[in-house]
Amino acid sequence: MTAAPAIACIVGTRPEAIKMAPVIRALKASCWARCLVVATGQHRDLLDGPLAGFGIVPDIDLDLMTEGQTLTDLTARVIPAVAGALARIKPAAVLAQGDTATVFAAALAAFYARLPFGHVEAGLRTYDLEQPFPEEAFRQMVARITHWHFAPTAGAADNLRGERIAAAAIHVTGNTSIDTLLSSAQQLPEAPVGDERGRLILLTAHRRENFGAPLERIFAAVRELADRYPDIRVLYPVHPNPAVRGTAGRLLGGHARIELCPPLDYFQFVAAMRNCHFVLTDSGGVQEEAPALGKPVLVLREQTERPEAVAAGVAKVVGTSAERIVEESCRLLDDPAYYGSMARGVSPYGDGQAAGRIEAVLRRDLCVPGPVNTAR
Ligand code: UDP
Numbered sequence: 535m536t537a538a539p540a541i542a543c544i545v546g547t548r549p550e551a552i553k554m555a556p557v558i559r560a561l562k563a564s565c566w567a568r569c570l571v572v573a574t575g576q577h578r579d580l581l582d583g584p585l586a587g588f589g590i591v592p593d594i595d596l597d598l599m600t601e602g603q604t605l606t607d608l609t610a611r612v613i614p615a616v617a618g619a620l621a622r623i624k625p626a627a628v629l630a631q632g633d634t635a636t637v638f639a640a641a642l643a644a645f646y647a648r649l650p651f652g653h654v655e656a657g658l659r660t661y662d663l664e665q666p667f668p669e670e671a672f673r674q675m676v677a678r679i680t681h682w683h684f685a686p687t688a689g690a691a692d693n694l695r696g697e698r699i700a701a702a703a704i705h706v707t708g709n710t711s712i713d714t715l716l717s718s719a720q721q722l723p724e725a726p727v728g729d730e731r732g733r734l735i736l737l738t739a740h741r742r743e744n745f746g747a748p749l750e751r752i753f754a755a756v757r758e759l760a761d762r763y764p765d766i767r768v769l770y771p772v773h774p775n776p777a778v779r780g781t782a783g784r785l786l787g788g789h790a791r792i793e794l795c796p797p798l799d800y801f802q803f804v805a806a807m808r809n810c811h812f813v814l815t816d817s818g819g820v821q822e823e824a825p826a827l828g829k830p831v832l833v834l835r836e837q838t839e840r841p842e843a844v845a846a847g848v849a850k851v852v853g854t855s856a857e858r859i860v861e862e863s864c865r866l867l868d869d870p871a872y873y874g875s876m877a878r879g880v881s882p883y884g885d886g887q888a889a890g891r892i893e894a895v896l897r898r899d900l901c902v903p904g905p906v907n908t909a910r
Contacts, residue, residue: 536902538568539626544616545592546576546636549711549819551584552800553631556713556889557654558590564893566901572619574612574636575599579774584800588714594619605635605668612639620647626900631655631710633669633676641676650681654710654892657683657690658818658839665837666818667743673839682899684892686710686822686883687842707891708884711822716886718804719827729809732765732791733867736810738817739834740773748854749778752834753785755859756814760791762860763867767791769806771798812866812876814859821849828879832862842882847875 543558545551561569573592575581578599585592596615598608616639620628628644630637631654644651653676663671674697677683683699685691686709694704739752760768772782772794786792798806807813807823812830815821821840824831831849843849852862866873 538566539900539902540568540570540623541896541900542570542572542620542623542625542628544572544574544628544630544636544640545585546574546581546612547632547634548577548580548584548797550631550634550636551581551588551590552714552819553655553710554629555584555588555590556710556717557629557631557892559588560889560893561896564897566897567893570594570623570625572596572616572623574616574639576608576612576634576636580797583797587800594622609635609639612636613643616640616643617647620644620649625649627652627681627896629654633658633666633673635668635672638672638676641679645679651676651679652682652684652892652896653677653680654684655686655690656680657685657687657692657694657704659690659693660837660839662837665743665835666741666839669818670839682895684888684895686888689842705891705895707895708886708888709822710884710888710892711819712826712881712884713886713889714800715804715823715826718801719808722801722805722808732767733763733811734806734809735759735766735768735863736806736813736815736829737768737770738773738813738815738820739770740775740778741816741835744816744834744854745777748834749781750785751854751856752814752816752859753781755856755863756792757786757789758856758860759863759867760789762864764791766811766867767793769793769795769810771795771803771806773797812863812873814863822883825849826879826881826883828877830866830873830876832859832866834859840883843880846878846880846882848878848880850876 561567570593572594575597627650629652630640641651683704684707691704813824816834825843825848833851
């Protein structure tokens with residue numbers, strides 16, 4: 535009997551768990567592959583919740599996060615640790631999603647071990663190495679050593695072709711974030727109609743390039759909005775990074791209609807997105823999810839690698855100037871026709887079937903004909 539090929543799925547952060555969950559589920563449900571999950575623990579505090587929420591128990595937990603870790607020491611520790619895990623698992627292929635040190639290290643460890651690497655959410659680009667930092671560099675470097683490029687959109691595939699990646703190696707699958715979102719939203723109770731506490735603005739802000747003055751400007755804008763509109767309230771699940779938490783507490787704390795809370799469990803966060811009026815965010819994943827739920831997004835960054843929602847007119851890149859954030863938010867709050875034009879519920883990033891497409895490509899390329907050992 536031929537053993538089912540092992541596929542190692544490497545996860546290190548919250549978005550990686552959220553976006554790899556459907557791929558892991560599809561591989562585990564298949565009868566041809568043995569899916570093994572390796573957690574690096576890059577963001578220990580944010581990784582464990584979503585993994586548990588999706589019922590994923592890592593087969594190997596490298597538990598690499600340390601207090602005050604720098605990118606250099608994190609990268610230097612993840613590469614040999616992932617290499618060791620791959621030496622134990624002896625997979626036929628390695629998969630990871632996104633653009634963190636975990637993903638870069640996983641791709642490099644796979645490359646050194648002469649194993650094919652599949653990059654989930656390939657081809658996102660700003661072509662500005664500073665924005666987002668360091669993620670844009672990780673994406674570009676990973677692309678050089680990737681075997682399967684699972685691009686979420688036709689635009690991402692165009693980027694890869696523009697970098698002379700062979701067309702046969704690029705597969706447009708949709709974004710797995712939408713698989714997770716749609717299946718999770720189905721499990722939530724009906725959204726309440728209206729809220730006597732007022733219109734909800736959901737805020738997330740944590741990007742490294744926004745630390746310092748940009749975050750201060752974002753928070754000043756949010757406070758001004760809360761002061762100006764007695765019928766709005768702001769919910770901000772604050773990222774645990776001390777550079778974010780300290781500034782948030784100082785500039786947003788103590789306002790009656792600004793609620794600062796710890797990061798929400800994914801299902802609670804999806805419920806908050808569904809119940810909100812609009813979203814202010816510098817997050818990548820939230821830019822994909824909110825439009826699919828019909829919520830306008832104001833992107834608190836100078837540029838985005840996710841231009842599709844902007845082109846569809848349901849997201850707008852507003853940067854980090856306080857005046858601009860206030861102006862664009864006021865427009866959404868004051869002009870119902872404009873609000874309606876941005877709250878159309880389109881999903882340019884996927885149809886909820888991305889993981890199945892990824893599994894099908896891997897099956898085509900890795901599935902050994904004949905009887906396989908399906909024990910997992
Ligand atoms: N998210 C969550 N709880 C929160 C805030 C965000 O579960 O309190 C989810 C969100 O739905 C999205 C992901 O976390 O799927 C985005 O993660 P993050 O913004 O940290 O990373 P990025 O997407 O910018 O890489």
